[in-house]
Amino acid sequence: MQFVKPDININFIAKRYIAFVVSAVMILITIISLIIHHGPKYGIDFAGGTLIQIKFDAPTQIADIKTGLGTLDIGISSVQEFGNVTDYEFLVRAKGSASISEDVSLKIEEVLESATGGKVEIRRVEMVGPQVGKDLREKALLAMFFALLFITIYISGRFELKWMLSGVMAGALMFAVYILQLFAVSIPVLMTGALLVTLVLFWFLELKYAMGAVVALIHDVTITIGLFSIFGKEFTLPIIAALLTIIGYSLNDTIIVFDRIRENLRKHHKKRLGFILNKSINETLGRTILTSATTLLVLITLFIFGGGIIHDFAFAMIVGVLVGTYSSIFVASPILLAWQKRQRT
Amino acid sequence: MKKLSWRPVAVLIVILTAIVYVLPSVWPGVWPHKKINLGLDLQGGMHLVLEVDTNKAVEDAIERIAQELRSRLRKERVRVLALDRVHGTQISTRIVGKASIDQFYKTLDTDFKEMRILSESESDETLTVVIDLPDQEAEQIKKLATDQALETIRNRIDQFGVSEPDIRNQGKNRILIQLPGIKDTKRAKNLIGRTALLEFKLLDETNDIGAALQGNVPPESEILYEDNQDPTTNRTTKTPYLVKKRTLLTGAQLVDARVQIDSQYNDPYVSIEFDKKGGRIFESITEQNVKKRLAIVLDDKVYSAPVIQEKISGGSARITGQFTAEQAHDLAIALRAGALPAPVNILEERTVGPSLGADSIRKGLMSMCVGGILVMLFMIIYYKGSGIIADLALMLNIVIIAGGLAAFQATLTLPGIAGIILTIGMAVDANVLIFERIREEMNLGKTPRAAVDAGYSRATLTILDANVTTLIAALVLFQFGTGPVKGFAVTLSLGVIASLFTALILSRLIFDYLLINRKIKSVSI
Numbered sequence: 001m002q003f004v005k006p007d008i009n010i011n012f013i014a015k016r017y018i019a020f021v022v023s024a025v026m027i028l029i030t031i032i033s034l035i036i037h038h039g040p041k042y043g044i045d046f047a048g049g050t051l052i053q054i055k056f057d058a059p060t061q062i063a064d065i066k067t068g069l070g071t072l073d074i075g076i077s078s079v080q081e082f083g084n085v086t087d088y089e090f091l092v093r094a095k096g097s098a099s100i101s102e103d104v105s106l107k108i109e110e111v112l113e114s115a116t117g118g119k120v121e122i123r124r125v126e127m128v129g130p131q132v133g134k135d136l137r138e139k140a141l142l143a144m145f146f147a148l149l150f151i152t153i154y155i156s157g158r159f160e161l162k163w164m165l166s167g168v169m170a171g172a173l174m175f176a177v178y179i180l181q182l183f184a185v186s187i188p189v190l191m192t193g194a195l196l197v198t199l200v201l202f203w204f205l206e207l208k209y210a211m212g213a214v215v216a217l218i219h220d221v222t223i224t225i226g227l228f229s230i231f232g233k234e235f236t237l238p239i240i241a242a243l244l245t246i247i248g249y250s251l252n253d254t255i256i257v258f259d260r261i262r263e264n265l266r267k268h269h270k271k272r273l274g275f276i277l278n279k280s281i282n283e284t285l286g287r288t289i290l291t292s293a294t295t296l297l298v299l300i301t302l303f304i305f306g307g308g309i310i311h312d313f314a315f316a317m318i319v320g321v322l323v324g325t326y327s328s329i330f331v332a333s334p335i336l337l338a339w340q341k342r343q344r345t
Numbered sequence: 346m347k348k349l350s351w352r353p354v355a356v357l358i359v360i361l362t363a364i365v366y367v368l369p370s371v372w373p374g375v376w377p378h379k380k381i382n383l384g385l386d387l388q389g390g391m392h393l394v395l396e397v398d399t400n401k402a403v404e405d406a407i408e409r410i411a412q413e414l415r416s417r418l419r420k421e422r423v424r425v426l427a428l429d430r431v432h433g434t435q436i437s438t439r440i441v442g443k444a445s446i447d448q449f450y451k452t453l454d455t456d457f458k459e460m461r462i463l464s465e466s467e468s469d470e471t472l473t474v475v476i477d478l479p480d481q482e483a484e485q486i487k488k489l490a491t492d493q494a495l496e497t498i499r500n501r502i503d504q505f506g507v508s509e510p511d512i513r514n515q516g517k518n519r520i521l522i523q524l525p526g527i528k529d530t531k532r533a534k535n536l537i538g539r540t541a542l543l544e545f546k547l548l549d550e551t552n553d554i555g556a557a558l559q560g561n562v563p564p565e566s567e568i569l570y571e572d573n574q575d576p577t578t579n580r581t582t583k584t585p586y587l588v589k590k591r592t593l594l595t596g597a598q599l600v601d602a603r604v605q606i607d608s609q610y611n612d613p614y615v616s617i618e619f620d621k622k623g624g625r626i627f628e629s630i631t632e633q634n635v636k637k638r639l640a641i642v643l644d645d646k647v648y649s650a651p652v653i654q655e656k657i658s659g660g661s662a663r664i665t666g667q668f669t670a671e672q673a674h675d676l677a678i679a680l681r682a683g684a685l686p687a688p689v690n691i692l693e694e695r696t697v698g699p700s701l702g703a704d705s706i707r708k709g710l711m712s713m714c715v716g717g718i719l720v721m722l723f724m725i726i727y728y729k730g731s732g733i734i735a736d737l738a739l740m741l742n743i744v745i746i747a748g749g750l751a752a753f754q755a756t757l758t759l760p761g762i763a764g765i766i767l768t769i770g771m772a773v774d775a776n777v778l779i780f781e782r783i784r785e786e787m788n789l790g791k792t793p794r795a796a797v798d799a800g801y802s803r804a805t806l807t808i809l810d811a812n813v814t815t816l817i818a819a820l821v822l823f824q825f826g827t828g829p830v831k832g833f834a835v836t837l838s839l840g841v842i843a844s845l846f847t848a849l850i851l852s853r854l855i856f857d858y859l860l861i862n863r864k865i866k867s868v869s870i
Contacts (some may be wrong), residue, residue: 123701143825248818252811295770298716307708
């Protein structure tokens with residue numbers, strides 16, 4: 001059985017401008033959504049606060065829960081259904097991050113049982129203080145930065161076989177980050193600065209494959225963040241794990257195509273680059289789609305059966321894998337073409 | 346053939362090792378190796394991050410120094426206008442008279458030479474000096490307080506009886522506590538978080554409590570309260586006491602604390618036993634203060650204030666109050682383990698009930714089975730015979746991950762299960778790359794054996810690259826992650842390494858066996 005015929009020949013490169021517009025629009029929507037929502041919506045891991053997961057033994061109205069909890073002075077900010085409808089589970093969020101002291105959790109049970117007339121089980125309580133939230137936020141951003149840095153070094157070393165140059169890159173990047181740190185800029189600014197420096201360095205050091213791969217990565221992560229923002233989903237620790245995995249995994253498809261491009265460049269060195277890119281993308285189209293398909297298959301089962309806690313993680317991964325597959329075809333390879341134009345002029 | 350011989354051996358060793366490690370988790374007691382650790386989110390339990398209020402420890406130290414300085418100066422007959430702790434950790438004092446000032450400096454230089462002079466000014470024979478502890482000393486006190494708090498909390502938890510607690514330092518002044526399987530989280534939190542500072546202080550019976558409550562508190566005394574709960578109405582009343590500030594004896598002089606039951610009213614109380622020095626102090630306190638009232642104060646709350654009837658020797662006392670048996674039991678533990686050197690605040694708390702953990706395991710395993718079966722079916726349909734080889738590799742992959750978890754004593758969490766599920770999808774990627782390449786080579790007209798050879802050798806580098814980038818991300822995540830997320834990084838890393846092994850070595854071995862030993866002529870792909 002074969003989905004993709006071996007002799008398939010779709011002219012992807014000719015359609016790259018459409019793809020550029022699509023990508024640009026998606027990134028623009030991400031930025032607009034982030035501006036409208038005042039940045040990413042942080043879950044309690046990063047913003048601090050309290051989250052209580054409760055389970056009833058019978059259908060219960062959110063309004064009843066709210067009125068019940070209203071009698072307690074614990075600053076409830078939202079009550080929301082969680083997981084499957086038939087589980088009768090709810091997430092209660094409170095702004096305060098004082099530890100659920102002594103009797104509050106007992107009181108919650110009492111109050112809810114009298115307000116709704118059903119049996120209540122408190123399944124999970126999470127409280128994160130503001131200081132811990134801030135620490136975790138910085139740690140998460142640093143982790144993303146380091147993942148990008150190491151992968152960049154690996155890619156530039158591996159693809160261009162210029163380990164020396166990639167070492168220089170890493171050094172320059174560290175230096176840039178150090179300088180930025182002296183100005184005590186916030187971590188997001190620091191990361192944006194570091195990424196810009198990375199891209200500029202790639203451009204001048206002529207590390208074109210690395211540039212294509214990293215642009216595709218930034219593209220994937222940005223759009224995933226954007227979709228999260230649009231759907232009003234929260235950023236939590238598992239979501240950061242998903243983003244990091246996307247950084248590692250969405251490269252797979254890019255690597256498959258790039259490896260083929262280098263192979264074809266050796267084989268058909270007389271042909272135009274556009275032709276070679278197109279040929280390589282088409283030749284590897286089958287595996288690009290298949291590898292993503294098997295991963296999507298398990299992610300979708302995780303999304304459906306994995307339960308509420310893992311739901312958003314699966315969602316982020318699904319988006320990341322889809323966007324990653326798209327970007328390896330329509331973003332990473334066409335960037336190589338931009339290079340050729342630069343060399344000609 | 347010679348080239349082949351190391352592979353079967355290596356594969357066999359890896360698989361057998363994995364099985365040896367996995368078996369105890371599937372079939373407990375088969376041999377003495379631990380089961381796979383389950384994280385708090387799967388087995389239920391409590392995760393706490395505490396912050397030790399180390400500034401308070403420094404303030405307490407300064408307060409003690411201020412008291413000492415005050416009594417020294419009184420002894421040396423220095424005329425002190427004022428001596429107070431200001432800004433938390435500084436002592437400000439005013440000395441009057443030339444002789445007093447000289448004597449003050451002498452005392453400071455001999456008995457308090459660790460103190461740092463922040464500022465000094467003299468006018469009209471009045472000296473104003475502000476002193477504090479040097480930064481290094483203060484840091485030392487802070488570090489000591491954190492270490493001591495950790496030790497005390499560990500003691501308390503050990504005596505409380507939690508199996509396999511994990512208590513460790515985190516950063517400068519934080520303590521991470523993980524209590525798997527704990528049910529009564531409220532009780533555990535109370536036990537861990539209470540300072541448990543036991544103090545014996547005399548009541549101030551010369552001044553009027555009524556006047557003190559009006560705001561007229563004598564400088565040597567303070568108002569402390571006793572909580573009383575009416576058992577029938579459940580209402581709490583507070584009884585104020587005017588207590589002398591000076592602490593005569595603390596819980597530091599304890600050797601033992603036990604729960605006893607009052608024979609008359611059947612109420613539980615805590616009996617405490619002092620060490621030799623404590624016993625002597627207690628004896629002299631009671632001897633000198635017969636007919637006066639002695640307040641037993643725990644964490645600034647009065648528990649009782651009995652009238653001393655006679656000298657008490659023998660070095661034991663009892664703390665009564667309205668205790669339930671549990672409360673008395675926990676108080677005894679806290680007193681035995683000692684007081685925290687400084688108060689602690691809970692910064693982070695995550696509690697998962699056991700039923701949610703069981704639910705998570707069920708859902709995780711469910712998704713794993715469904716995802717695994719779907720992927721395996723897909724591979725068989727798409728690649729036929731070769732798909733079976735890939736599926737075999739996939740199953741062994743999961744065994745190797747499980748073996749790795751058990752061997753490294755890593756913790757399996759819910760995101761960790763997600764990591765395994767993700768690995769199922771990613772592990773076959775390597776096989777897909779190889780099989781696609783083999784198909785391509787066969788389309789070029791190569792023989793099956795040459796096609797398989799070329800397929801593996803050409804795809805290997807791509808597979809390595811693709812997996813190394815995922816591994817980099819996983820390792821960074823491992824460094825940064827805590828708890829559940831770390832579990833994800835662990836299974837993902839194990840999965841990546843296992844899938845490299847199964848795809849590049851194991852499935853290759855099967856192909857070679859079929860093509861060389863069994864001499865099959867065509868590859869089902």
